[in-house]
Each structure stands twice: as C-alpha cells, then as structure tokens.
Amino acid sequence: MSQVYDYYINGEWRKSASGDTISIPSPYMSNPVGVVQAISKEEIDEAVAGAKKAQKEWATLTVRERGEYLYQWIDNLLAAKEEIAEVIMKEVGKAHNDAIKEVERTADYIRYTIEEAYHMHGESMMGENFVGGSRKKVAIVHRVPLGVVLAIAPFNYPVNLSASKIAPALISGNAVVFKPATQGAISGIKMVEALHKTGLPKGVINLVTGRGSVIGDYLVEHRDINMISFTGGSNNGYRIAQKTKMIPLVMELGGKDPALVREDAELDYAADHIVAGAFSYSGQRCTAIKRVLVHESVADELVAKLQTKIEKLTVGSPEENCVIVPLIDNGSADFVQGLIDDAIEKQATLVTGNKREGNLIYPTLLDNVTPDMRIAWEEPFGPVLPVIRVKSDEEAVALANESEFGLQASIFTKDASKAFILAEQLETGSVQINGRTERGPDHFPFVGVKSSGTGTQGIRKSIESMTREKVTVLNLQ
Numbered sequence: 001m002s003q004v005y006d007y008y009i010n011g012e013w014r015k016s017a018s019g020d021t022i023s024i025p026s027p028y029m030s031n032p033v034g035v036v037q038a039i040s041k042e043e044i045d046e047a048v049a050g051a052k053k054a055q056k057e058w059a060t061l062t063v064r065e066r067g068e069y070l071y072q073w074i075d076n077l078l079a080a081k082e083e084i085a086e087v088i089m090k091e092v093g094k095a096h097n098d099a100i101k102e103v104e105r106t107a108d109y110i111r112y113t114i115e116e117a118y119h120m121h122g123e124s125m126m127g128e129n130f131v132g133g134s135r136k137k138v139a140i141v142h143r144v145p146l147g148v149v150l151a152i153a154p155f156n157y158p159v160n161l162s163a164s165k166i167a168p169a170l171i172s173g174n175a176v177v178f179k180p181a182t183q184g185a186i187s188g189i190k191m192v193e194a195l196h197k198t199g200l201p202k203g204v205i206n207l208v209t210g211r212g213s214v215i216g217d218y219l220v221e222h223r224d225i226n227m228i229s230f231t232g233g234s235n236n237g238y239r240i241a242q243k244t245k246m247i248p249l250v251m252e253l254g255g256k257d258p259a260l261v262r263e264d265a266e267l268d269y270a271a272d273h274i275v276a277g278a279f280s281y282s283g284q285r286c287t288a289i290k291r292v293l294v295h296e297s298v299a300d301e302l303v304a305k306l307q308t309k310i311e312k313l314t315v316g317s318p319e320e321n322c323v324i325v326p327l328i329d330n331g332s333a334d335f336v337q338g339l340i341d342d343a344i345e346k347q348a349t350l351v352t353g354n355k356r357e358g359n360l361i362y363p364t365l366l367d368n369v370t371p372d373m374r375i376a377w378e379e380p381f382g383p384v385l386p387v388i389r390v391k392s393d394e395e396a397v398a399l400a401n402e403s404e405f406g407l408q409a410s411i412f413t414k415d416a417s418k419a420f421i422l423a424e425q426l427e428t429g430s431v432q433i434n435g436r437t438e439r440g441p442d443h444f445p446f447v448g449v450k451s452s453g454t455g456t457q458g459i460r461k462s463i464e465s466m467t468r469e470k471v472t473v474l475n476l477q
C-alpha cells in the first residue's frame with residue numbers, strides 16, 4: 001500500500017473532502033512513491049483566504065522575527081536531509097548525491113535569503129533635487145510585501161526551486177500558496193513538513209496539490225493572488241501570462257542554451273564544460289547546454305573529444321549515482337526519441353548513443369545538425385546534444401539569436417575582448433564566458449528573455465520581485 005500524503009492549509013494537514021487522489025509513479029521503480037490529494041476549487045479558495053488573512057499579521061512581525069522561523073526551517077531541513085533526498089531520488093529520479101546536494105543548496109539559499117533581507121534598506125530622497133523642489137519635502141522609500149504569492153514549481157528541482165520562491169516571499173512578509181509539480185509533490189510536502197515544524201503562524205504557508213491542467217487556471221486567475229512566481233515550460237508560462245491581470249509575474253521557462261566554441265578555444269576544457277552542462281541529470285535542467293555552435297575548423301577535434309567524454313558517462317540508476325538516469329516519464333522519453341529520429345532521418349550524423357531502454361535514453365551526440373532539424377530549435381529536456389558547424393562568429397550569433405528561447409549562452413574562447421563583444425550581441429539573460437551555463441551561484445541574477453521568461457530571480461532580485469516600493473512623503477512645516 002502506498003503512503004497517502006495530505007495537503008497543507010491553515011497550519012493543518014488534510015485530505016481532500018472530494019476523496020480524489022493522485023498516485024505518484026517513480027521514474028525508475030515499479031512501485032508508486034505515494035499518493036497525494038487532488039484538491040478541489042473550494043479547498044483552493046480556503047487556502048487562498050487563509051493565506052490572505054494570515055499575511056496581515058505576518059507582515060507586522062519584524063524581518064528578524066520572520067528570519068528566526070526561516071533559520072529554524074534550515075535546521076529542520078538539514079536534520080531531515082537523508083529522508084528528503086531519498087524522496088527526491090525516488091520521485092524525480094535524481095542521483096542520490098545530487099538529491100543530497102539539492103537539500104544542502106536549499107539550506108544555503110534560505111540562509112543567504114534571510115541575511116540579504118536583514119541587509120536591505122530603503123532610501124530617503126530630498127525634494128530639492130528636482131526643479132523647483134524644496135528641502136522641506138522628504139520622501140522615505142521602503143519595500144512592503146505584495147500579499148499572497150502563488151509559487152508554482154517544476155519537477156526537476158522539487159525542493160530547491162520551490163524554496164527559492166517560498167523563502168524570499170516569507171522573509172519579506174508575504175504569505176504563500178505553493179503548488180508543487182505533481183511529479184515532485186511529495187518532495188514538496190517533505191519540505192513543507194520541515195517548515196510546519198518551525199511553528200510558523202497558521203496560514204502563512206499553504207501547499208495545494210493537484211494536476212496543473214485541472215487546478216492551474218483556477219489558481220492563477222484567483223482574485224486574491226497578488227503575485228505569481230512560476231518555473232516550468234514555456235507553453236504553461238504563456239498560458240499563465242494570458243490569464244492573469246495586473247499582477248506581477250516572474251517566469252523562468254524553457255531554454256535552448258547554446259555553447260559557442262570559437263576556433264581559438266581550449267577544446268579539452270570546453271568539452272569538459274559542455275558535457276557536464278549538457279548531460280547532468282540527463283539534461284533535465286532548464287540551463288542545460290542544448291546545442292553546440294562550433295567553428296568548422298575545430299569541429300572534428302571537438303566532436304571527438306565530446307564523444308570520448310560522453311561515452312564515459314555512467315548510465316543507470318539514480319541509486320547508483322549515475323549521471324544518465326531514466327527520464328521523468330515515458331512521454332518525455334518518446335519526445336526526446338522523436339527529436340533524435342527526426343535529426344537522423346534528415347542526415348544528421350549519429351556520433352554516439354541513440355539507445356533506449358524504456359524511459360532511459362543513453363547519452364546521444366549528433367553532429368552536422370542543420371536548421372531544418374527539430375533538434376536545432378526544440379528543447380529536449382533529455383540527454384541529447386546537437387552539434388551545428390558554423391563558418392564564423394557572426395553565423396554562430398545569428399543561429400543563437402534565431403531561437404525562440406533566451407536563457408543563457410556559453411562562449412569558449414581565449415580572446416576575452418572578442419568574448420565580451422559576442423556576449424553583448426547574444427539575446428539571452430546571461431552569458432557565461434569560458435564556463436558552462438548554470439543558475440548558480442544563487443545570488444546572481446537569473447533572467448530569461450523571449451520564451452525563456454520574464455522578470456528576474458536570484459536572491460535579492462527575488463525579494464524585490466515579491467515586494468513593492470512604498471513612499472511616505474514628509475512635508476516639513
């Protein structure tokens with residue numbers, strides 16, 4: 001019998017009155033990981049109303065009082081590290097060591113968030129600086145919470161990406177309605193259990209479980225939601241943006257991050273970064289390197305190096321800490337296989353891979369990929385890397401920018417000036433010079449443009465996105 005998990009509202013764990021539940025399969029085990037509640041619209045209303053009410057009181061606490069709860073949350077997370085990591089591993093198929101690192105990274109994230117909030121200050125402005133203004137007018141500007149933040153998280157970092165929305169929301173005086181990915185919900189529940197144990201006031205954090213396709217629209221259109229922080233696929237991001245009205249949105253969506261490899265690049269170094277960037281957690285990272293744009297004069301050499309390194313990647317079970325693990329579900333594996341098949345049909349060169357056992361796809365390298373192939377443009381979220389050969393920097397930049405996505409890009413070169421010039425031209429949130437694409441360190445701004453998102457995350461930026469400026473003007477008599 002699978003363990004049944006409750007949802008969390010107003011400080012209580014509850015079963016849905018509807019009796020509806022969802023069984024959560026594992027990407028690699030035959031038994032389900034557990035069963036979660038499929039909650040109703042009435043229960044969502046109750047969660048949002050509870051959050052709205054609790055937020056008023058929560059916002060009156062000092063930042064240091066709120067910080068004490070969050071410090072306790074860190075202690076509870078670390079005390080339950082093994083248990084939470086095991087759930088992450090079983091639920092989303094993440095290698096055990098990476099699951100442990102995810103919990104530790106989350107603790108570090110929350111700690112930095114608390115400390116950042118302690119050191120954020122407002123400002124005062126004198127009226128005299130503007131034409132005709134006077135020194136007798138003084139503005140005091142500080143930040144206040146937005147109210148109820150809706151945090152919607154994806155499956156691939158079910159604890160870290162959830163906490164990176166919840167912690168900045170809470171420290172700055174918001175209440176939270178948290179909707180985890182269904183595949184990832186039990187990891188989210190474990191994380192909220194650690195928060196519940198801090199004695200956080202009732203209603204400040206609420207966890208609602210249910211399929212996004214069923215309750216998603218109702219949640220995002222809810223009139224008492226004041227801000228949405230969403231991480232997930234671009235289609236869902238666009239849908240949410242169309243449905244919401246006049247509330248701030250931060251969206252971190254899909255990516256097709258290119259690695260530009262110039263003729264002068266240190267190829268061994270570049271290949272190491274590209275392989276780590278493209279294949280960790282089987283490429284199920286928004287920031288994974290998802291295409292290589294390499295100068296044709298060094299392409300043969302780079303592809304040979306990539307092949308050697310890719311063929312050394314461990315493939316198999318998350319319990320054995322393999323790099324290449326089964327994808328989140330069969331549908332995702334079918335999608336990745338479809339991209340590989342399309343490319344091979346259109347004469348891409350299969351360098352290695354294209355082997356499949358159920359939802360386990362072996363790491364696959366495709367060379368001589370051309371713009372008519374789907375893999376040149378679509379995000380696989382799986383372990384397949386296309387190599388596109390280019391004749392010049394200009395061609396690389398043009399191909400990079402032709403993508404609908406704009407999350408990150410890497411440039412590998414020994415010429416720092418050239419790297420800066422190219423970085424300026426790339427239409428992405430971030431550019432990594434001589435490094436793989438990645439979100440961390442987590443206090444750096446994390447930005448997606450075009451179909452990769454809107455708004456900025458990163459600890460200070462996340463706090464800013466969940467607060468607004470409040471201006472009080474003192475008119476001296």
Ligand SMILES: NC(=O)C1=CN([C@@H]2O[C@H](COP(=O)(O)OP(=O)(O)OC[C@H]3O[C@@H](n4cnc5c(N)ncnc54)[C@H](OP(=O)(O)O)[C@@H]3O)[C@@H](O)[C@H]2O)C=CC1
Nearest residue numbers: 153154155180181182211212216232233236252253254286
């Ligand atoms: N840029 C970034 O920082 C990141 C981007 N991503 C992107 O996310 C995708 C993979 O993650 P995945 O979890 O599959 O993404 P999804 O978009 O499928 O799901 C993300 C979240 O949205 C929910 N959801 C689904 N439908 C709706 C809806 N109509 N309204 C509101 N919420 C909804 C999901 O719930 P449910 O699970 O119940 O369907 C889940 O909680 C990739 O495209 C990846 O690039 C992932 C991580 C980071």
Ligand SMILES: O=C(O)[C@H](O)COP(=O)(O)O
Nearest residue numbers: 156285286287438439440
């Ligand atoms: O969800 C993702 O893919 C992350 O936001 C990327 O994080 P990472 O670069 O630390 O893996």
